[in-house]
Amino acid sequence: MDRTNSGVSGLDELIEGGFPRDSTVLISGGSGTCKTILASTFIYIGAKDFNEPGLYVSIEENVKNIEWNIENFGWDLKRLQDKNMVKIYKLNLNSEENIEMQIKAELKAISKIVQQMNVKRLVVDSTTAFAVWIQETGKIRSLLYEFTDELKKLGCTTLLIAETRGRRNDFSAFGVEEFVADGVIALYFSPPNRSVFVRKMRATNHSKNVHPFEITSKGIQINPRDKIMWEAIK
Ligand SMILES: Nc1ncnc2c1ncn2[C@@H]1O[C@H](COP(=O)(O)OP(=O)(O)OP(=O)(O)O)[C@@H](O)[C@H]1O
Numbered sequence: 001m002d003r004t005n006s007g008v009s010g011l012d013e014l015i016e017g018g019f020p021r022d023s024t025v026l027i028s029g030g031s032g033t034c035k036t037i038l039a040s041t042f043i044y045i046g047a048k049d050f051n052e053p054g055l056y057v058s059i060e061e062n063v064k065n066i067e068w069n070i071e072n073f074g075w076d077l078k079r080l081q082d083k084n085m086v087k088i089y090k091l092n093l094n095s096e097e098n099i100e101m102q103i104k105a106e107l108k109a110i111s112k113i114v115q116q117m118n119v120k121r122l123v124v125d126s127t128t129a130f131a132v133w134i135q136e137t138g139k140i141r142s143l144l145y146e147f148t149d150e151l152k153k154l155g156c157t158t159l160l161i162a163e164t165r166g167r168r169n170d171f172s173a174f175g176v177e178e179f180v181a182d183g184v185i186a187l188y189f190s191p192p193n194r195s196v197f198v199r200k201m202r203a204t205n206h207s208k209n210v211h212p213f214e215i216t217s218k219g220i221q222i223n224p225r226d227k228i229m230w231e232a233i234k
């Protein structure tokens with residue numbers, strides 16, 4: 001199995017060395033569980049240490065906020081952006097026009113960037129944000145299904161971020177994302193403990209435990225040798 005190093009300290013040890021190359025992995029968790037930090041680490045370290053161009057698609061947060069998140073750890077994002085190794089792209093949706101058509105157009109724009117930059121790592125932050133534009137759950141589900149299906153055709157290792165209510169058995173907001181994805185990684189914050197759990201990872205004998213992690217000045221650090229009781233997560 002060809003694998004992509006996640007770039008996240010301690011994570012690869014939980015998943016037999018990395019994400020299956022070109023797979024789609026859902027990163028789910030409640031607000032403030034470090035989904036954005038994990039996904040931006042995947043993009044930044046991927047470009048810096050593994051020479052893999054990365055595209056970070058933000059649906060609701062502006063580009064500055066994502067950049068700030070990365071530069072906060074003293075990382076030189078600008079250099080990688082100048083070398084065309086990292087791009088942060090804000091999806092441009094507006095509520096006045098037909099949302100399906102806008103999403104189709106954005107998929108084309110994403111696909112073009114992927115080709116131009118030879119993108120190997122893709123992040124979509126977050127799929128939950130679609131709900132801002134679409135009220136009907138059935139419509140969101142089918143759109144999300146089509147959206148992820150199109151992304152899969154791009155041949156990148158993709159992290160989809162899903163914001164949940166943060167309970168231990170919540171893995172997605174609409175119930176579709178966790179089934180379309182090849183892997184699901186749940187992040188939890190039960191103060192003062194942060195933890196991570198690999199719910200599934202196709203073709204991988206992954207850890208079945210919940211592992212603690214910390215955010216330090218160097219970024220996210222998972223401790224693969226330590227574990228937390230499942231019952232300790234609210
Ligand atoms: N330098 C740091 N040191 C310690 N903790 C930090 C640091 N930077 C960020 N954090 C923690 O990370 C949290 C934010 O993480 P992040 O933005 O990745 O969460 P998220 O899951 O994407 O949240 P949201 O649902 O709001 O998008 C902060 O609330 C803070 O607790």
Ligand SMILES: [Mg+2]
Nearest residue numbers: 035036037125
């Ligand atoms: Mg976030």
